[in-house]
Amino acid sequence: MIKPLVSLAAALALAAPALAQEEPKGEPSPNEIVAAAPQSDWVAIPQEDLLVMTLAPDVEGNERKVVIQLMPAPFSQGWVSNIRTLARAGWYDNISVNRVQDNYVVQWGDPNYDNPEATGEPKLLPEGLQVMEESGYTVDTQTMFDALGLADKPLRRLLNRDPYGLGSFALGWPVGLREAVGPDGDLADDLGSPLATGFAAAHCYGMVGVGRGYSPDTGSGAELYTVIGHAPRHLDRNIALVGRVIEGMEHLSSLPRGKGDLGFYAEDEFDKRTPILTVRVASDLPAVEQPKFEYLSTESEPFARYADARANRRDPFFIVPAGGADICNIPVPVRRAASQ
Amino acid sequence: MIKPLVSLAAALALAAPALAQEEPKGEPSPNEIVAAAPQSDWVAIPQEDLLVMTLAPDVEGNERKVVIQLMPAPFSQGWVSNIRTLARAGWYDNISVNRVQDNYVVQWGDPNYDNPEATGEPKLLPEGLQVMEESGYTVDTQTMFDALGLADKPLRRLLNRDPYGLGSFALGWPVGLREAVGPDGDLADDLGSPLATGFAAAHCYGMVGVGRGYSPDTGSGAELYTVIGHAPRHLDRNIALVGRVIEGMEHLSSLPRGKGDLGFYAEDEFDKRTPILTVRVASDLPAVEQPKFEYLSTESEPFARYADARANRRDPFFIVPAGGADICNIPVPVRRAASQ
Numbered sequence: 001m002i003k004p005l006v007s008l009a010a011a012l013a014l015a016a017p018a019l020a021q022e023e024p025k026g027e028p029s030p031n032e033i034v035a036a037a038p039q040s041d042w043v044a045i046p047q048e049d050l051l052v053m054t055l056a057p058d059v060e061g062n063e064r065k066v067v068i069q070l071m072p073a074p075f076s077q078g079w080v081s082n083i084r085t086l087a088r089a090g091w092y093d094n095i096s097v098n099r100v101q102d103n104y105v106v107q108w109g110d111p112n113y114d115n116p117e118a119t120g121e122p123k124l125l126p127e128g129l130q131v132m133e134e135s136g137y138t139v140d141t142q143t144m145f146d147a148l149g150l151a152d153k154p155l156r157r158l159l160n161r162d163p164y165g166l167g168s169f170a171l172g173w174p175v176g177l178r179e180a181v182g183p184d185g186d187l188a189d190d191l192g193s194p195l196a197t198g199f200a201a202a203h204c205y206g207m208v209g210v211g212r213g214y215s216p217d218t219g220s221g222a223e224l225y226t227v228i229g230h231a232p233r234h235l236d237r238n239i240a241l242v243g244r245v246i247e248g249m250e251h252l253s254s255l256p257r258g259k260g261d262l263g264f265y266a267e268d269e270f271d272k273r274t275p276i277l278t279v280r281v282a283s284d285l286p287a288v289e290q291p292k293f294e295y296l297s298t299e300s301e302p303f304a305r306y307a308d309a310r311a312n313r314r315d316p317f318f319i320v321p322a323g324g325a326d327i328c329n330i331p332v333p334v335r336r337a338a339s340q
Numbered sequence: 341m342i343k344p345l346v347s348l349a350a351a352l353a354l355a356a357p358a359l360a361q362e363e364p365k366g367e368p369s370p371n372e373i374v375a376a377a378p379q380s381d382w383v384a385i386p387q388e389d390l391l392v393m394t395l396a397p398d399v400e401g402n403e404r405k406v407v408i409q410l411m412p413a414p415f416s417q418g419w420v421s422n423i424r425t426l427a428r429a430g431w432y433d434n435i436s437v438n439r440v441q442d443n444y445v446v447q448w449g450d451p452n453y454d455n456p457e458a459t460g461e462p463k464l465l466p467e468g469l470q471v472m473e474e475s476g477y478t479v480d481t482q483t484m485f486d487a488l489g490l491a492d493k494p495l496r497r498l499l500n501r502d503p504y505g506l507g508s509f510a511l512g513w514p515v516g517l518r519e520a521v522g523p524d525g526d527l528a529d530d531l532g533s534p535l536a537t538g539f540a541a542a543h544c545y546g547m548v549g550v551g552r553g554y555s556p557d558t559g560s561g562a563e564l565y566t567v568i569g570h571a572p573r574h575l576d577r578n579i580a581l582v583g584r585v586i587e588g589m590e591h592l593s594s595l596p597r598g599k600g601d602l603g604f605y606a607e608d609e610f611d612k613r614t615p616i617l618t619v620r621v622a623s624d625l626p627a628v629e630q631p632k633f634e635y636l637s638t639e640s641e642p643f644a645r646y647a648d649a650r651a652n653r654r655d656p657f658f659i660v661p662a663g664g665a666d667i668c669n670i671p672v673p674v675r676r677a678a679s680q
Contacts, residue, residue, distance in 0.1 A: 311503065
């Protein structure tokens with residue numbers, strides 16, 4: 001027999017939001033909740049915290065710009081400062097994307113820095129870079145609670161237990177918490193190091209981190225990567241996260257995968273290395289070129305409803321709510337702001 | 341000052357395995373544990389469970405083949421049967437990849453089936469397809485325990501609690517379990533539907549699922565997608581999963597993202613649709629062309645050690661073990677088998 005065709009909504013329905021006029025009645029989708037959030041719950045991202053990375057145009061000559069949001073205090077500020085220093089020194093200009101490993105990371109920097117396919121000497125780093133300690137990979141609980149003004153109800157915003165500890169959001173970022181004594185009691189397991197306690201930003205899709213050597217090296221910020229697959233949360237507390245890609249991620253995630261070790265481009269495919277023309281701190285750009293972005297406060301009531309809707313989808317396509325969602329499956333809403 | 345350069349191992353170290361001769365001593369990496377597993381713990385994948393999807397060559401004329409492993413009983417067998425019927429009818433030949441949504445899915449099928457960019461009538465489906473019920477999205481606990489021979493120790497292989505319930509592996513696949521009464525007691529929350537209990541395969545990176553319309557439509561298997569980002573576990577129990585990409589994933593994950601709604605290619609970029617030349621069940625191919633694959637038994641002791649190592653990385657690069665890992669961060673090892 002010939003199967004009856006289903007409606008246009010079918011394929012659409014695989015992802016929210018489906019076209020409103022096509023769909024059965026249901027509760028608001030996560031995107032609809034975000035769209036309805038009042039402007040007062042959106043936080044403008046400082047120009048000093050935005051990096052604009054311009055890649056060489058694609059084969060069709062289309063411009064490729066990637067915008068990265070750097071993390072605010074109390075996260076990773078030494079590395080963030082180094083990244084601004086490197087950008088302002090023009091150090092990132094004319095480097096390239098040298099590694100694309102499927103379901104893991106895209107990594108860019110000097111092709112001769114720690115690259116199994118290196119053919120020359122690495123370029124020298126500018127003066128004035130801070131050498132960070134591993135303690136900077138995490139934020140101690142009290143420092144974070146102070147930053148959140150949560151001293152009196154420290155666990156209020158912790159969403160749920162996951163295999164990495166407790167998952168939550170702070171100051172616009174996904175964070176994991178592990179405590180020697182946590183609400184689940186057994187969080188003391190495996191906590192052999194101070195780094196194993198407190199808050200750590202989570203290696204979710206699109207997060208940007210700092211390549212490093214073996215401990216005690218912590219990386220300078222010259223070698224950066226972003227996550228292009230399932231969250232490699234095992235890197236949390238082991239590497240400094242410094243930001244996330246908030247626009248143009250597709251220019252990195254769709255790059256051809258490298259055939260060399262760990263996804264580095266091999267000698268016979270160096271032509272696949274994507275040149276990075278410039279990396280600029282947005283505040284250094286002419287006012288008209290400064291991108292305006294804002295994120296939905298993770299401390300706001302609409303974010304809490306959005307997170308709940310991500311965990312319990314009741315918009316029309318869904319039959320059974322999951323009853324939960326891991327923090328990397330609750331992307332923090334970030335959008336272009338109306339120009340001021 | 342000029343920062344000292346770190347060793348070649350540095351960038352390598354971001355991902356395991358680092359080059360053995362370059363690295364400090366440490367415990368075996370997950371990959372090293374897998375490499376050391378005895379052949380007797382590897383399970384040959386039946387040719388009847390392998391699909392070979394041939395895409396049009398890339399711009400450089402390179403062949404692009406994608407190999408998909410279909411799920412065995414007790415998972416999704418009605419849809420799996422439909423997929424073999426569609427492949428054997430040649431229905432998938434000369435369709436295309438019509439949707440690429442960043443950090444979500446790549447979807448292929450008839451460009452005129454449920455596509456907001458449709459320009460013509462959908463092609464008719466062959467006779468003999470089964471119309472499946474939503475109950476097929478999950479496997480009841482007793483059926484799974486019987487398949488695993490676990491009736492006497494039903495929870496032995498459950499790894500950990502995650503926001504979706506309990507995460508584990510069964511018969512080579514990542515599965516989530518939700519029970520009205522589970523070892524955590526509170527799993528009864530939100531279990532309003534029979535679909536909310538029992539086992540469901542997990543929407544991990546590379547898993548292949550069946551596009552469908554609004555309930556009660558369950559999809560035929562003609563419209564398929566694979567996950568190219570962080571696991572959208574909220575789709576578990578809501579869509580039929582039928583397999584996973586085990587080779588050639590990069591040919592799908594690196595495709596240009598679509599600019600239309602939900603990542604469908606818009607009218608001005610139809611030329612980005614990747615033609616699918618043929619899809620064949622491997623057992624229908626000439627013997628010399630049949631790909632031989634095997635997976636590490638998820639019921640084996642080496643898999644248990646591999647999963648533990650993924651959750652507690654102690655190979656040289658790592659400073660702090662995570663203490664856990666979600667099931668989608670423990671990819672089931674699959675490899676080419678030596679030709680028999």
